[in-house]
Amino acid sequence: MSQQESKCPVSITKARLEFFYNDDSKNGMCSKCHPCKLGIYDAVKIFEAIQAGRGEEKHIALLRRIAEDVKDGGMCKKGKDHADILAAFLKDHAADLERHIKGVCTSRECAYLVRYEINPTLCTMCDKCREACKDFAIEGQKKEPYKTGFTPYRIRQRRCTHCGECVKVCPVGAVFIVEEQAVVGAGK
Ligand code: SF4
Numbered sequence: 001m002s003q004q005e006s007k008c009p010v011s012i013t014k015a016r017l018e019f020f021y022n023d024d025s026k027n028g029m030c031s032k033c034h035p036c037k038l039g040i041y042d043a044v045k046i047f048e049a050i051q052a053g054r055g056e057e058k059h060i061a062l063l064r065r066i067a068e069d070v071k072d073g074g075m076c077k078k079g080k081d082h083a084d085i086l087a088a089f090l091k092d093h094a095a096d097l098e099r100h101i102k103g104v105c106t107s108r109e110c111a112y113l114v115r116y117e118i119n120p121t122l123c124t125m126c127d128k129c130r131e132a133c134k135d136f137a138i139e140g141q142k143k144e145p146y147k148t149g150f151t152p153y154r155i156r157q158r159r160c161t162h163c164g165e166c167v168k169v170c171p172v173g174a175v176f177i178v179e180e181q182a183v184v185g186a187g188k
């Protein structure tokens with residue numbers, strides 16, 4: 001999903017900081033001053049940890065301090081502008097950040113904070129998802145005419161790497177995404 005299409009503030013902010021960090025030194029970060037160079041790098045790594053389900057409460061304070069340090073110690077407008085991006089995210093999306101730290105991406109974009117399931121009432125047993133799954137995480141039997149007793153399609157969660165390919169190939173929209181914490185909270 002591109003940055004333009006994303007609705008998740010965590011994904012969008014991380015992508016903007018990452019782009020600034022990795023872009024060439026003319027348009028992006030020049031790495032001349034430490035608060036900007038180290039701070040933006042650390043912020044990206046913290047966002048990665050949060051998106052991977054390893055978020056901690058202390059990350060909020062760390063991100064806040066990075067925003068302040070880059071704003072104070074950055075020597076150019078580009079650096080300070082990115083400190084502002086981070087500060088605005090912390091101010092405007094505080095609740096969303098808290099939810100991510102608890103393991104919930106309400107936009108259902110952060111791959112490791114969601115899980116994929118198959119709706120058996122929609123599934124036509126066409127086998128397209130199983131063929132597309134490079135991690136062999138889907139089991140089920142393709143429906144054949146005049147035969148009965150097929151194994152229904154299901155996703156083996158331990159094998160699933162959250163790549164999203166099954167969602168793309170399913171012709172009937174039978175693969176759906178749920179928040180991981182919603183499943184855990186429901187005791188499933
Ligand atoms: S604040 Fe400006 S000068 Fe300093 S490292 Fe960042 S981009 Fe370079």
Ligand code: SF4
Pocket residue numbers: 116132133134135136137138155159160161162163164165166167
């Ligand atoms: S999300 Fe990817 S790894 Fe998981 S079941 Fe679908 S295709 Fe397989």
Ligand code: SF4
Pocket residue numbers: 118122123124125126127128129130140153169170171172173174175
């Ligand atoms: S691609 Fe969709 S309809 Fe086909 S087997 Fe998979 S879940 Fe069922």
